[in-house]
Amino acid sequence: xxxxxxxxxxxxxxxxxxFTDKIAQESDQNVYLCYQCRKCAAGxxxxxxxxxxxxxxxxxxxxxxxxxxxxxxxxxxxxTCETCTTRCPQEIDIARVMDAARIIAQREGIKAKYPxxxxxxxxxxxxxxxxxxxxxxxxxxxxxxxTKDFTKDVGLGIRMFLNRKLKLTPKPTAFREVRRIFKKIKxxxxxx
Amino acid sequence: MRYAxxxxxxxxxxxxxxxxxxxxxxxxxxxxxxxxxxxxxCGTSPAHCSSKLLGVTLPIxxxxxxEEDGFRQxxxxxxxxxxxxxxxxHETEExxxxxxxxxxxxxxxxxxSVEVRHPLDIFYNEVGLERIRESVSEDLSRMKVVCxxxxxxxRPPKAVNFDQCEYPMTMDNLxxxxxxxxxxxxxxxxxxxxxxxxxxxxxxxKLSRDILVNAKQVGAEAVAVAxxxxxxNLDARQKEIEQTYKLSLNLPIFYFSQLxxxxxxxxxxxxxxxxxxxxxxxxxKKIKSTSSSARPxxx
Numbered sequence: 001x002x003x004x005x006x007x008x009x010x011x012x013x014x015x016x017x018x019f020t021d022k023i024a025q026e027s028d029q030n031v032y033l034c035y036q037c038r039k040c041a042a043g044x045x046x047x048x049x050x051x052x053x054x055x056x057x058x059x060x061x062x063x064x065x066x067x068x069x070x071x072x073x074x075x076x077x078x079x080t081c082e083t084c085t086t087r088c089p090q091e092i093d094i095a096r097v098m099d100a101a102r103i104i105a106q107r108e109g110i111k112a113k114y115p116x117x118x119x120x121x122x123x124x125x126x127x128x129x130x131x132x133x134x135x136x137x138x139x140x141x142x143x144x145x146x147t148k149d150f151t152k153d154v155g156l157g158i159r160m161f162l163n164r165k166l167k168l169t170p171k172p173t174a175f176r177e178v179r180r181i182f183k184k185i186k187x188x189x190x191x192x
Numbered sequence: 193m194r195y196a197x198x199x200x201x202x203x204x205x206x207x208x209x210x211x212x213x214x215x216x217x218x219x220x221x222x223x224x225x226x227x228x229x230x231x232x233x234c235g236t237s238p239a240h241c242s243s244k245l246l247g248v249t250l251p252i253x254x255x256x257x258x259e260e261d262g263f264r265q266x267x268x269x270x271x272x273x274x275x276x277x278x279x280x281x282h283e284t285e286e287x288x289x290x291x292x293x294x295x296x297x298x299x300x301x302x303x304x305s306v307e308v309r310h311p312l313d314i315f316y317n318e319v320g321l322e323r324i325r326e327s328v329s330e331d332l333s334r335m336k337v338v339c340x341x342x343x344x345x346x347r348p349p350k351a352v353n354f355d356q357c358e359y360p361m362t363m364d365n366l367x368x369x370x371x372x373x374x375x376x377x378x379x380x381x382x383x384x385x386x387x388x389x390x391x392x393x394x395x396x397x398k399l400s401r402d403i404l405v406n407a408k409q410v411g412a413e414a415v416a417v418a419x420x421x422x423x424x425n426l427d428a429r430q431k432e433i434e435q436t437y438k439l440s441l442n443l444p445i446f447y448f449s450q451l452x453x454x455x456x457x458x459x460x461x462x463x464x465x466x467x468x469x470x471x472x473x474x475x476x477k478k479i480k481s482t483s484s485s486a487r488p489x490x491x
Contacts, residue, residue, distance in 0.1 A: 026244065028283075045385075045399055046395060048398075049395065076392075077388075077395065079343075079383050079385055079386045079387070079395070079399075080237050080241070080343075080386065081343040081383035082275075082343055082344070082347035082348045083343070083347065085347070085348045086347045086348045086349060086357055093348070095348070099240055099241055099244065100244075102241045103242060103243060106242055116391040116392065117391045117392065119391070120387075120390055120391040121238040121241050122238075122242070124236070124238035125239065125242060125246075128232075128233045128235065128238075128250075132232045133201045133204070133232060133233045134201040134202075134233050134236070135201075136201075136205050136206060139390075140390070152393070153390075153393070156429075156432070159428075159469060160206065160469070163467045164208060164464075164467055165205065165208065165424075165428075165467055166205060166206065167204075167205050173231070173232060174230045174231075174232050177232070177253075178233075181246075181249060181250070181253065181298070182246070185243060185245050188293060188296070188297065189245065
């Protein structure tokens with residue numbers, strides 16, 4: 001294939017996919033700016049455990065690889081440490097692209113490679129919407145019911161309680177207003 | 193100037209010692225503050241990982257309360273809350289459509305009159321090192337500490353705009369100003385695993401081990417932190433790290449405000465030190481006994 005034909009094949013227009021558009025819209029980022037330096041991959045603290053690096057996730061988005069991105073370990077391993085965003089020479093906010101992938105995966109009910117991570121997100125949000133603030137003992141109980149792992153961290157929880165770090169009862173605040181905010185946002189998101 | 197004080201959920205529970213010691217230092221320095229009335233959770237990572245609008249609206253709601261109450265500055269000690277506030281402000285500034293949606297949810301148009309400040313910034317840039325030095329009454333010069341900033345105080349710089357993002361010095365300089373021996377090390381801004389603690393604990397155990405091992409290697413006897421999540425990963429999980437990797441660490445983890453409070457002569461029983469899972473009392477006893485014995489004069 002001659003060089004000029006190659007260029008015609010691989011342009012933003014020909015690469016365009018619904019998935020790329022969705023990520024772009026959700027993250028407000030132009031992933032096509034990536035010039036493949038891989039600094040995001042070099043700085044990421046969880047690359048030792050991942051299948052695809054942040055760089056490969058960005059490439060996956062560019063090439064419309066919906067399954068690869070949404071089924072990756074990376075989007076759930078991400079600790080949102082913002083190192084990739086900070087170091088990207090093209091100023092792509094990669095952490096927001098990761099957010100977008102997690103948002104889309106949760107919205108579309110994709111089975112996560114690490115289901116405990118979205119379970120933690122959703123349980124935390126439910127907890128916040130009930131109490132207005134994060135009520136830790138409640139969160140731990142709710143997570144245990146959800147993941148059916150009743151033994152994990154029990155000793156640690158008791159030690160933290162004895163050291164006054166965990167409070168048994170919640171202190172609900174402004175929870176009506178918080179519930180209203182959650183409801184209103186759901187309405188707006190469902191309408192768009 | 194009167195500051196609004198946003199403790200966030202952690203400072204009312206797992207990080208109560210950060211709250212106690214922060215209030216003690218604010219009072220010592222004569223900084224007037226008031227806890228924000230009816231504050232709500234900032235949403236932290238579960239919100240921004242699940243809904244962009246929610247992740248931005250919850251912090252702005254708190255700023256709207258502060259604005260309505262006439263505050264111009266808000267102190268946010270928790271690094272995670274601090275980051276959510278800064279990012280929410282940055283994103284609504286960059287994205288008018290998002291800002292409009294937030295206003296629609298809150299029925300309130302936030303005017304941006306409240307500046308979000310981390311206490312490290314206030315102590316260093318408003319109070320200043322000179323006044324900090326003058327307030328010091330206790331000798332902590334025998335304590336070797338490394339300062340751990342974690343991720344969210346300095347990253348991403350375009351949103352938080354606080355110190356050098358890869359090699360910050362604010363906490364180092366403040367603690368030096370308190371007479372503490374602060375050491376140089378490599379893990380100042382590395383990630384401890386943060387909010388993965390409850391979901392992917394093995395990630396936190398590994399990343400936190402790397403941090404603690406480097407601290408130990410450079411000769412630190414304690415680590416100073418400015419984030420409740422960092423504290424609970426490094427302190428509460430330390431035993432698990434030692435067991436998993438067959439290590440002996442025994443490194444007390446202090447909130448930087450606890451060290452400043454100690455240097456300023458606040459009663460050590462009133463800043464929540466007994467809440468730590470790695471007890472700091474043996475170290476405090478040790479430095480006291482060595483500093484009361486013959487010590488070469490400084491300078």
